[in-house]
Amino acid sequence: MKRALLPVLAPALVALGLVPAVSRAEDAQPAAASTPVHQFSVYSRGGVQAYLAPNRSTGLFGGSVGVRDIIQDRFILQADVGYLMNFGNVVPVQVAAGMQHRIGFYTPAALATLTGFFGERLSFLSSDHPSVNRIPPVALGLLLAPARFTVEGAQLSILEFGVGVSPEFPGVGVAYQLNLIDVGVSF
Amino acid sequence: MLLAAALLGASACTPVTPLDESKLPVLEEIASQIDQDRLMGTVADLVAEHKSEKPFDCELLGPNTSVYPELCNLTHEKAGEYMQRRLEQLDLPVRREVVAKDLLTVSNVIAEYKGVKYPEEVILISAHFDVYYAAADDNSTGVAAVLELARVLSQYKFDRTLRFVGFDLEELGYVGSHRYVESLGSSKEVVLTVNFDSLGYYNDTPGSQQTSLGLPAPSEANFLAVIGNDNSLERVNEFMALNESFDTMRTFGVVASGLGNNPGNAPLLRSDHGPFWLRGHEAVFISDTAYFRNPGYHNEKDTMDLLNPPMFRKAVQLSAAAIAYWAGVQP
Numbered sequence: 107m108k109r110a111l112l113p114v115l116a117p118a119l120v121a122l123g124l125v126p127a128v129s130r131a132e133d134a135q136p137a138a139a140s141t142p143v144h145q146f147s148v149y150s151r152g153g154v155q156a157y158l159a160p161n162r163s164t165g166l167f168g169g170s171v172g173v174r175d176i177i178q179d180r181f182i183l184q185a186d187v188g189y190l191m192n193f194g195n196v197v198p199v200q201v202a203a204g205m206q207h208r209i210g211f212y213t214p215a216a217l218a219t220l221t222g223f224f225g226e227r228l229s230f231l232s233s234d235h236p237s238v239n240r241i242p243p244v245a246l247g248l249l250l251a252p253a254r255f256t257v258e259g260a261q262l263s264i265l266e267f268g269v270g271v272s273p274e275f276p277g278v279g280v281a282y283q284l285n286l287i288d289v290g291v292s293f
Numbered sequence: 294m295l296l297a298a299a300l301l302g303a304s305a306c307t308p309v310t311p312l313d314e315s316k317l318p319v320l321e322e323i324a325s326q327i328d329q330d331r332l333m334g335t336v337a338d339l340v341a342e343h344k345s346e347k348p349f350d351c352e353l354l355g356p357n358t359s360v361y362p363e364l365c366n367l368t369h370e371k372a373g374e375y376m377q378r379r380l381e382q383l384d385l386p387v388r389r390e391v392v393a394k395d396l397l398t399v400s401n402v403i404a405e406y407k408g409v410k411y412p413e414e415v416i417l418i419s420a421h422f423d424v425y426y427a428a429a430d431d432n433s434t435g436v437a438a439v440l441e442l443a444r445v446l447s448q449y450k451f452d453r454t455l456r457f458v459g460f461d462l463e464e465l466g467y468v469g470s471h472r473y474v475e476s477l478g479s480s481k482e483v484v485l486t487v488n489f490d491s492l493g494y495y496n497d498t499p500g501s502q503q504t505s506l507g508l509p510a511p512s513e514a515n516f517l518a519v520i521g522n523d524n525s526l527e528r529v530n531e532f533m534a535l536n537e538s539f540d541t542m543r544t545f546g547v548v549a550s551g552l553g554n555n556p557g558n559a560p561l562l563r564s565d566h567g568p569f570w571l572r573g574h575e576a577v578f579i580s581d582t583a584y585f586r587n588p589g590y591h592n593e594k595d596t597m598d599l600l601n602p603p604m605f606r607k608a609v610q611l612s613a614a615a616i617a618y619w620a621g622v623q624p
Binding site: 156158160163166191192193194195225226227228229230231232233236237238 | 310506511530546548549551557
């Protein structure tokens with residue numbers, strides 16, 4: 107995996123400005139013994155994030171920025187805030203905790219997420235839901251990052267998938283997340 | 294956080310809007326006067342008027358006519374004259390508001406029934422009278438509803454003024470309503486617009502109602518949609534509450550955030566209430582949801598045999614009660 111992807115991934119990270127060009131040779135070395143306990147990074151992602159329920163729809167297209175802490179090169183804590191549009195102007199706030207598995211610079215990850223959707227929405231009124239629910243939905247879910255790579259503390263992940271649920275009394279709403287790209291840089 | 298949100302969510306749905314229950318008996322009486330035979334007779338008249346008219350000169354509209362053949366099957370003049378004639382028969386003052394601008398001249402039909410307590414406050418009741426093909430549902434039903442509402446409501450006294458309006462050239466981009474709203478300027482006299490567009494198509498078959506991403510709806514196309522934005526949220530709530538009181542028909546409310554101009558709300562803007570929303574006016578849109586269910590939408594199959602007269606009547610009955618409530622009907 108590592109040898110096969112390196113020629114593609116390393117130039118991509120360099121092109122994104124995430125890794126200095128001079129360090130490309132070092133990238134071939136796996137992050138190992140010298141890994142700090144806490145590795146903080148800022149990250150940004152873009153894609154689709156929506157909350158769809160029988161009584162309201164919100165979000166859809168947009169992105170987020172956040173802060174991530176990778177602990178002992180294994181555990182991930184992160185929090186981000188963003189902007190979504192389509193079914194109104196929405197600020198999604200997500201906190202997540204999970205794990206990454208390192209195989210060289212290939213670091214797929216899985217995270218449990220808690221996502222709040224704050225702002226505008228499209229509401230649907232029926233006999234089950236006779237009035238507008240103005241409390242922002244908060245969905246508990248799972249986010250998978252199967253194509254995630256880490257080189258020298260810079261992270262690049264493409265096509266992350268997430269799903270979550272939130273109660274709506276009666277029924278549930280489902281939060282969908284498809285991150286086209288997630289890029290993080292350590293500091 | 295999830296638990297807190299869940300608990301908050303459980304209590305966040307404010308109770309259904311309370312109604313002034315002293316008005317319910319007179320509202321029920323008004324609703325009972327909506328006549329199904331008159332409604333269907335008017336639809337038949339309008340369909341005949343459209344069929345007898347030479348369609349609009351679509352060459353004015355440029356090359357799009359090959360992509361959208363319905364553009365060459367638009368009629369409006371005779372239906373406008375018919376609407377004017379019927380409103381005059383009710384002894385209401387009627388005028389045509391003609392606005393010639395760019396390539397298109399519109400001629401809206403406007404009739405008024407003065408309120409007795411706040412005559413300067415206007416409830417505008419509208420439907421577009423221009424249609425594609427014979428257009429039984431879209432929008433002869435809407436025009437028939439406005440005419441039947443004018444007949445019934447003009448027998449009562451209201452605090453506010455009722456203004457019955459037929460908008461011209463909705464199908465070409467809400468031209469009549471857009472120019473009407475422009476003419477209002479900064480005036481706040483129109484306190485609420487109730488717009489009807491397609492009221493007569495219903496189907497109990499599961500799956501007969503189409504939806505789109507983020508716009509859920511019941512599976513059966515047997516409900517009436519009442520659509521508002523944040524400005525008109527209370528009116529949507531009241532409409533739903535009146536239906537609960539009278540148990541008239543299945544209704545489904547939709548409320549768009551803000552003015553309703555977000556991209557995902559585009560299907561909700563597709564009638565003459567749209568220009569009112571975008572100018573910050575209160576407006577509700579009452580519809581069978583047209584192209585989300587009617588196979589005759591904007592084609593030659595939009596004929597009377599697709600209509601469901603009893604359900605159409607119920608939609609107008611519920612609307613009559615709501616308008617009378619909003620206008621402040623006097624006992």
